């Protein structure tokens with residue numbers, strides 16, 4: 248018997264209305280929490296200010312309730328690990344960033360690349376981070392997290408005799424060639440090779456926003472989540488996050504990845520955002536019972 252009580256989480260991002268693809272994965276999370284007699288937590292992953300909107304948060308909570316979700320801790324109900332909005336948890340992420348820097352696990356990067364802009368959101372199929380060529384890896388900038396807090400400008404760097412940069416992001420230096428393996432509770436043994444299947448990834452953006460990989464992992468640890476249920480398109484992200492747990496001296500939770508749900512034509516449900524938003528399905532007269540059983 249595992250003496251630790253199961254704690255699962257729903258971690259939606261309010262970048263639009265929830266769609267059936269999310270709900271199906273979340274439903275697995277709720278079923279697993281129930282089967283284990285555990286708790287389910289709702290965390291609002293609203294880091295990407297450009298894409299997350301307050302009206303989507305209210306809609307998200309309403310849609311989740313309508314579908315039949317029940318959580319014991321969350322932004323609406325509070326709980327022992329509050330706040331449950333990521334936008335209010337920056338101090339946790341900063342502390343983790345400082346630990347990673349002190350342990351020399353990360354380095355500042357002045358490259359401006361698409362993956363940096365996208366890194367506040369979870370990389371779902373087709374938009375995963377490219378393998379970083381390592382341009383800034385060996386540059387040896389000696390900057391404190393504090394000096395990069397609000398981004399570092401060229402003249403400040405020039406004054407401190409460092410290489411000029413515009414604004415700085417922070418990347419995690421992956422152990423090239425090492426196989427990161429974990430036993431997925433659904434798919435079994437998973438293996439990803441650092442430097443080949445994924446490269447040095449962004450943990451902090453130049454606009455002073457933590458990346459999804461860091462924020463998600465820091466919160467799962469801080470909220471004492473025992474099992475993360477998420478879509479199979481995040482398998483590689485799980486490997487990245489396992490490296491972060493290790494660097495921070497923390498035990499990773501268990502992972503259960505759900506197969507991506509495809510429609511009749513083989514397209515990912517998540518791609519057909521509008522037609523399959525819970526709102527529209529509800530307006531079209533579909534019931535939660537029906538939606539849980541059918542595509």
Ligand code: GLU
Nearest residue numbers: 258259260292369463477
């Ligand atoms: N907020 C992320 C998403 O909606 C969470 C992914 C995860 O479960 O880690 O994609």
